Structure formats: C-alpha cells, structure tokens
Amino acid sequence: MKKVKLTFSIPEDLVKMIDERVPKRKHNQFITEAITARFNIMEQEQFMREVAQANQARDEELTRIEEGLEPEDADLQSDELDEGEILELDEF
Numbered sequence: 903m904k905k906v907k908l909t910f911s912i913p914e915d916l917v918k919m920i921d922e923r924v925p926k927r928k929h930n931q932f933i934t935e936a937i938t939a940r941f942n943i944m945e946q947e948q949f950m951r952e953v954a955q956a957n958q959a960r961d962e963e964l965t966r967i968e969e970g971l972e973p974e975d976a977d978l979q980s981d982e983l984d985e986g987e988i989l990e991l992d993e994f
Contacts, residue, residue, distance in 0.1 A: 924932045 920929060
C-alpha cells in the first residue's frame with residue numbers, strides 16, 4: 903500500500919501516552935492500526951443501526967399482518983380439525 907506523509911497535531915498528553923507505550927519506530931504502525939480499528943468500529947456501528955432499522959420495520963409489518971387476521975383466519979392456521987369440520991368435509 904502506498905504511504906502518504908501527513909502533518910497533524912494531537913494533544914500532548916496523547917503523545918505522552920503513545921511514547922510511554924509504543925517504541926518510537928512503531929509509532930506510524932500503531933497510529934495506522936488505531937485509525938483502522940476506529941473505522942472498523944464505525945462500520946460495525948453503522949451495520950448494527952441498519953440491522954436494527956430493518957428489524958423494526960419487519961416487526962411493524964408483522965404486527966400489521968397479525969392485526970389484520972380475522973378470527974376465522976386464525977382457525978385456518980390450526981392443524982387440528984374438530985369432528986364437525988371433518989363431517990362437513992366428508993359431505994363433499
């Protein structure tokens with residue numbers, strides 16, 4: 903990957919933390935990995951928001967469907983038939 907040199911300012915206390923924890927020759931690598939990790943987190947957060955929105959839309963649609971069912975529709979969903987219904991079917 904091609905590298906580009908950047909100049910930017912960061913808070914002094916953050917520089918001190920980096921200096922204390924990361925060898926000087928690995929500062930670039932550390933900062934690159936930190937930025938990459940932050941972008942990955944941002945992408946995951948965006949994905950989770952999109953999934954939550956899709957789930958909410960699905961739940962709302964299922965609620966509308968369930969509310970639209972008539973009582974006889976609910977009976978049709980049952981696998982059990984009572985004796986009277988069996989007799990009615992036999993008459994055909």
